[in-house]
Amino acid sequence: MPEPVRRPGLDAEGYLVREGSLAHVPPAFRAVVAAARDRLPAVFGARLHSAYLYGSIPRGTARVGRSDLDLLIALREEPADADRAAVHALGEALDEEFPQIDGVGTLLYSRARLLSDLERYDLAWFVACLCTPLLGDDLAAHLPRYRPDSLLARETNGDLARWLPRWRERIAGTEDTEEARRPLVRFMSRHLVRTGFTLVMPRWQGWTSDLREMAEAFGAYYPERAAQLRTAAEYGYEPVGDPVVLRSYVDDLGPWLADEYTRVHGTKAPRPD
Structure with missing residues (x-):
């Protein structure tokens, strides 16, 4: 029998290890x-x-x-x-x-x-x-030790549906220039990639903060959306100022991801702020 895949970011007992030093x-x-x-x-x-x-x-x-x-x-x-x-x-x-x-x-x-x-x-x-x-x-x-489970997935990124209306407001209020839109594309790209990754994290059983690795992990479970998240990962590092990208985030990828996240993990507990 082949040995199970050992994912990065975990110790020998399956707990998340602290990244960075x-x-x-x-x-x-x-x-x-x-x-x-x-x-x-x-x-x-x-x-x-x-x-x-x-x-x-x-x-x-x-x-x-x-x-x-x-x-x-x-x-x-x-x-x-x-x-x-x-x-x-x-x-x-x-x-x-x-x-x-x-x-x-x-x-x-x-x-x-x-x-x-x-x-x-x-x-x-x-x-x-x-x-x-x-x-x-x-x-x-x-604090306790943490595993990459559904509870962690829900409470970290299970609030995308609540963010999307605010994102639409930010897009509408952003100056209509490439330079002004670029930081917004970077921010939303990173948020969506991280949300896509934590959606599959309990199945993938590991952790990474590399956007490209996150997108690849997601794509193994959602191949029909893999290209979108790979592109978002690239924009997370090298953003463009294209309004079409922003619209696709709030009209297509974002709503789909929010619905799938709720279906799989539920909704994050509301915060006072």
């Missing part, structure tokens, strides 16, 4: 990571519980001048508008100072929110498995 940060990005680590305490002081990297930089796959710096910050209390403004200002300063990054994206939550029951299989999983500790006490110590 400070040791994997490419040399070109170490200075900006160090600057973020050094400046965050000055922004939040004692209210800062912990901070994390995520995305291509701690995975070691970042591209100079193309990749952004992704941060998640946990505060000891609920963030206020002033906190969001402060972290936005920090991101703009880092982006201007370090040409090797193309923007800074920061997620800002309270420690209580990240450890809440509601977020146990969404934000908490994200911290435990996709975030690399940068500062403070690691919240992963308070």
Whole structure:
């Protein structure tokens, strides 16, 4: 009998392993990571519980001048508008100072929110498995181990149907230029590919953050939609500004994927925001 396929991203017991490490940060990005680590305490002081990297930089796959710096910050209390403004200002300063990054994206939550029951299989999983500790006490110590099962699939991406009306509004409100549409294509492409991957993740039994690998995994189970997701994966890396692409996302691929996700995994529990 052939041995079962051993998928990436899992340990010997079938649990998801944390991706990323400070040791994997490419040399070109170490200075900006160090600057973020050094400046965050000055922004939040004692209210800062912990901070994390995520995305291509701690995975070691970042591209100079193309990749952004992704941060998640946990505060000891609920963030206020002033906190969001402060972290936005920090991101703009880092982006201007370090040409090797193309923007800074920061997620800002309270420690209580990240450890809440509601977020146990969404934000908490994200911290435990996709975030690399940068500062403070690691919240992963308070979290369970995770398997690539249907519950995780539902609570991570089972809300696409609720996003689609907002996407249509964003498309309608975007300036009618290639340059203005390109970031929107990149964002929606990545969201759809990740949703397609988590749709099949419990059957595929593994984890990857590579968009192309995600699309290939999806295509093995939905060959009739495989070409669409492969194209979306490419646009996730090299976006175009084509309005036809955006319309296809909200009128065809997105609605189909939302319906199939609900059929297979159910609907994500609503969040207050």
